[in-house]
Amino acid sequence: MEKTTQLSVMGGGLVGCLLSLYLAKQGYRVDVYERRPDLRRTDINSGRSINLALSDRGWRALETIGISEDIKKVAIPMYRRVMHDKNGNLSFQPYGQEGQAIYSVSRGGLNQALLDLAEAQPNISLHFQQQVMEVEVASNKVTMLDTVSGQEHQIQPDVIFAADGAYSMVRLSLQKTDRFNYEQSYLDYGYKELTIPPAADGGWKLEKNALHIWPRGQYMMIALPNIDGSFTCTMFFPYEGEPSFQSLQTSEQLEAFFQEMFPDAKDLMPDLAQEFFENPIGSLVTIKCLPWRHSGKILLVGDAAHAIVPFYGQGMNAGFEDCTVLRSLLEEHQDDWETIFQTFQDVRKPNTDAIADLAVYNFIEMRDKVADPRFLLQKKVEAKITAQYPDAWLPLYSMVTFSPDIPYADALANGQRQEEIMRALMAHIETEEDYNKPEVQQYLQEHLA
Structure with missing residues (x-):
């Protein structure tokens, strides 16, 4: 049944499109406003990465709207890292267990597919070249600029979802409200x-x-x-x-x-x-802020709420997971926007903070440690532990990338505990064969069995 509440999604990128589809499936009328031209008719890469790493959290979101199989046809599975040294010699590190992969997908291609789906929905209206100038937070009145005509106009939706990216204009308006915390690094x-x-x-x-x-x-x-x-x-x-x-x-x-x-x-x-x-x-910016919501009328999602650097390949996946969480809250609480938004913030904030910190850490790992023989040896030892204790040990990368039921914050906490164990173990290990030493096996038995 179609609902009368008028919703506006600011931002027609990946997260904004997916969110609009979820909202439409709940029976809402949705207007999507995007400051750029329709990318299906214009080349607007403008230096942004043209491909992204799609992993299990993202796939879960795409499966719920029925396009995962179509996207897989144009996605390339990447089963491992290949490291190149200065002499052109190669070393290898699998991403997960046999058959597990992250997928290289076209940002533009995925966005186009989501726009096509949104345009096909009778209760979604797409508006391009419409830039948010300011939000009057008390009234939800939004001043928009039509970048083609140069004319300003105003809209006043019942509820605003801000999916307008790391430099969100909606968030900028919220930053002017009392007790809004904002951190940019x-x-x-x-x-x-x-x-x-x-x-x-x-x-x-x-x-x-x-x-x-x-x-x-x-x-x-x-x-x-x-x-x-x-x-x-x-x-x-x-x-x-x-x-x-x-x-x-x-x-x-x-x-x-x-x-x-x-x-x-x-x-x-x-x-x-x-x-x-x-x-x-x-x-490369990390943005953390709080609150993400205002009076049950405005909610920040995706990069507008939690922009992260790209070194865990989770920016898009975390944004898509936002939509998955919102979808379940919409079904549970119907039109109770205050409860939906508060619960969403409570659930997601600790997890997006965790993946933001992990992404910065993974930059150091990718830039530096993957060329270190000791680091590569440790990864091989961790794979042996996973095989021996599959119910007690899952590598941090696998928890983040291949285990969508494990919240990011739990993955971070588990990873920190595992790193303490590995520091103690690696003091006894110089080669892969040392994994079978009695003292190594005894330590694992005491801590994992």
Whole structure:
């Protein structure tokens, strides 16, 4: 049955579209406002990552609206990390157990599929090139700018869902209210997108079903596969210092640097200099705030509530999980928006704080530790523990990525406990065979059995 409450979703990106579909399925009329043009008719990548890592929390959300199988047809499973050293030698680390993978998906392709689904719903209206200027929090009156005509106009929905990203204008209005806590933290690193094009036969020049990492201590580059045979490379690099984006000013400097640090990748990147100097530098920000809600009339979701850096591949997945949680609360509490919003905030805030902290930690791991033989040995030992004690030990990465029933906060707490155990164990281990030492087995028996 269609409901009379008028809902507005600010933001027509991945989270905004998915949320609008959930709301429509509950019988609400939903207006979606997006400041950019319709990406199905305009190329608006503007330097943003064109592919993302989709894992189990995201898949769960897509399954509930019936498009997971369609997305899997254009997603590439990545079963392991492949680390490239400065000499082009490779080492490997599986992501999970046999058959488990994260998936490289096109941001634009996924967004287009969600927009198509939203447009097909009779109670969803899409409005493009409509920018939020200000929200009058007391009345829910929103001043909008039509970026085509340059004219301002006002809307006054009953309930506003702010899915308008890390630089949310709705959140900015809430920040002006009393007792609103806001924390913003940038890494001293930016990122730049580069490309490894397809091979002449249309195939992939690197292992297709893997996420490739070039860890270099204080910086790194990664590459994710695309359906067309190309790889999207992302270089995470300091803004200033030596080396940095600031220090690489000429093609000669760039070529010499890549030849020294990423020689096997450089040979596969014919447009390196053009892309490096033309593509924008993106920033890496973590945002935490509270409250996410106001008077049962406004709710922040996705990056507007909890922007995180991309190093656990969970930004989109966490946003999609927001929608999954909201969906169950909508079914349980119907039109009791105050209860829905308060419960949502209580449930999600500790978990999004946890994944934000984990994402920063994982940057250090990917940038530095994955090139450390001791770290790789520890991961092999952890795999042996998982096989021996499957009910008592699940690696942190698997808890976050492949176990959607484990909240992020619980995964973080379990991971910290496991790290204490590993520190004690690794004092007795120099090789994989040392795992069978009596003192190692006795310690595991005491702590896990």
